[in-house]
Amino acid sequence: MIDDITLEEERTLSSAVDPIALTRLLGQQEYADVASLLESLPLEDRSITWSEISQEHHLGILVEMRADPREALIDEMSLIELDALFKGMDAEDLVELSDSLPNRLIDRALSAMDDIQRHYYEGAQQYEDSLAGHWLGHHFLSLPQNAKVRDALRLLRRELPEYVDTLFLTSRTGGFRGAVKIGSVIGAPDHLLLAEIAEEDFTTINANDDATEASLKVQNSGYSALPVVNDNSTLLGRLDIGTASELVNDYYEGRLMATAGLDEDEDLFSPVKTAAKNRALWLGINLLTAFAAAWFIGLFEATLQQVVALAVLMPVVASMGGIAGSQTLTLVIRGLALGQVNEVNRWALVKKELQVGAFNGVIWAVVVGYIAGAWFDSFMIGFVISLAILVNIVTAALSGALIPIALKKLKLDPALSGSVVLTTVTDIVGFVAFLGLGALLLT
Amino acid sequence: MIDDITLEEERTLSSAVDPIALTRLLGQQEYADVASLLESLPLEDRSITWSEISQEHHLGILVEMRADPREALIDEMSLIELDALFKGMDAEDLVELSDSLPNRLIDRALSAMDDIQRHYYEGAQQYEDSLAGHWLGHHFLSLPQNAKVRDALRLLRRELPEYVDTLFLTSRTGGFRGAVKIGSVIGAPDHLLLAEIAEEDFTTINANDDATEASLKVQNSGYSALPVVNDNSTLLGRLDIGTASELVNDYYEGRLMATAGLDEDEDLFSPVKTAAKNRALWLGINLLTAFAAAWFIGLFEATLQQVVALAVLMPVVASMGGIAGSQTLTLVIRGLALGQVNEVNRWALVKKELQVGAFNGVIWAVVVGYIAGAWFDSFMIGFVISLAILVNIVTAALSGALIPIALKKLKLDPALSGSVVLTTVTDIVGFVAFLGLGALLLT
Incomplete structure (x- = not known):
């Protein structure tokens, strides 16, 4: 066990881990850091290190890990180890881990829980993991709406859960009735009704709200936690x-990984076959679009044979369009994600991006046309590539703005599929414009 | 003023804004939402709406906005309006706004502040904005290390600042000596020394720590705030x-925008010229790499003229390499950002990615070779593209892993420049491998 590791035992640990640092992290229960450390280890080292970590820390660490590496560790655990894990587990832990557990193990974990936790877990499962209700916490302080300051002080004398800066007030039927800041309670006279010092219009989250949006609301609220209610205003958690911060960070990481068609849970050291499989779909889609572009080039075989400079310069046209388009795309995707692009302003946005595209298009058309004309010592080649660049950058700006808006309407994820669709458009438009103009003007 | 808008006055507001919703947001001081709303408006509408918002809300909203749109609003404000803004400003507000203010206005703002705030501001400016010390907060509760529970209770009876769940203990010279949870104070006997109920080994942040890493530490700590100290353990804030959540979100947004060579502060509705200028550098760099690739293609003009199928299929080879490489690149950049890729494991990672590349390379070589061979009815064309795809995907995997590691060593931002360098490599290797093999085997 790492907890009581001695210098002589160190050698059993993988060479990649500093046992002293690990012992310190475990001692301070810095489980997020231990989880990150484990994820950074190649598979074999990871197993060795995991087997050396005392069981009492297992749950805390697993909860902090990404789904793929976590699943790999859970797969290696024996039923006895798993049962020990399940013993200390509450509903929120199981919600976090359920992605990495097969159903039979979830049932086993549930049967080790008490009724309340099981009830909480089932409550969370009624909401998809994209909704706030799935991520409910149950460690909060609440009192009836007619409670007094002295009742609150009695409650506060017990151990406070993490992130508690208010007490929630509820009606007899469990309806949310308001929140009182702990700071207001401490100063107030014992007999005062809590309702009198409650905050006005305290922000609540509906369990059906989008989880990321609800999390941003918590981050912006200035409070350490917000109450989650159902449609009847019943306080659920x-x-x-x-x-909230974990959910927002996961969301952003998912966006970043999606730009390469990867999943947020991708393991740094997943087995080769798993990694190859995870990436195959994206490569396959790209292959289809690449062959589509190739097919369009193929329409101009005769032209290419006559003017081989067109083959040489082809990628320049496609690539300038791709880059210009992806700039617009990235800006619009962010706007959509933040809720800043909507029905009212989207035409203004498309118009502005078109103007930027026209402006950029003209400038880069001149630059590229000049260079290409000089390189091949032909005014007409310069002229043809100028026109093609202009057409492609303007198309790219238009596509970069419209594609994510359209994808969102179709309930597809613009961050994931936007760049593929855009590249297909800018490749095909670029090749056809350039080779088409070449066929007209150069042969 | 929106605060007391009536139905008749509504028409003066821009048509994109629902005045009732705006009034509600302002009333509840949901300034982050108002800031986001303003950012979503085209420039003219934004000015109109801004001029209708009562001055008392200006500071709260500006602090929440991105630098570019904020700067545009500040540029339009009169000196009288600015002076009103500066009146209510504390050091933290000015730190937040200083990006958007010219130096003469910063001086003007400073001269409107009291000595303490000015001192705080100057303290923050001693640290770059990438360091934790720049983002210090000064609204916290601290007591001498020999204070008793009754002293703490006296302090708690005043209005509590946001995000306070501990009291900091300090030595006579201002050294950080520990933290006491508010929950522990409320239960404890009046005469007890706070030091006796302080948390052991409370985590601190050094003012010279990276701001994003320090912020993640706060998010993972389970506490609402962590103390920031200097090298002598003096408590600075x-x-x-x-x-912390704002800093982490800004960091992630910066990563996302960097994938397209854009800045996190880019305004959705920046003026056309500004937008075109912001994007020019990225397009220019891309143009250089595109011409570099074109130059390599140009070496094979004779081959292209003989076997025009090579020109048609060229983009397929480059694009498969680009996609495979960007998958590795994205995974490694995330690992570097999380501190999961380091000296110890990087060779294991490069090896794993090479294996994934080899595996994927063989599979896609066969698929592409078969399709291309059938399309052009030529075994040799299929064979040549197979080999080229294999070479390019393996190179892409190797480059995707090594490029970000090398860029980080050179203190360059892998998220910003990684994809350009990678695309250059996969384009050139793809074209040279394919056309070179074509020249050898097909002519």
């Missing part, structure tokens, strides 16, 4: 800023 | 989870 809370979303605290720790959970 | 704190980093609260609200500020």
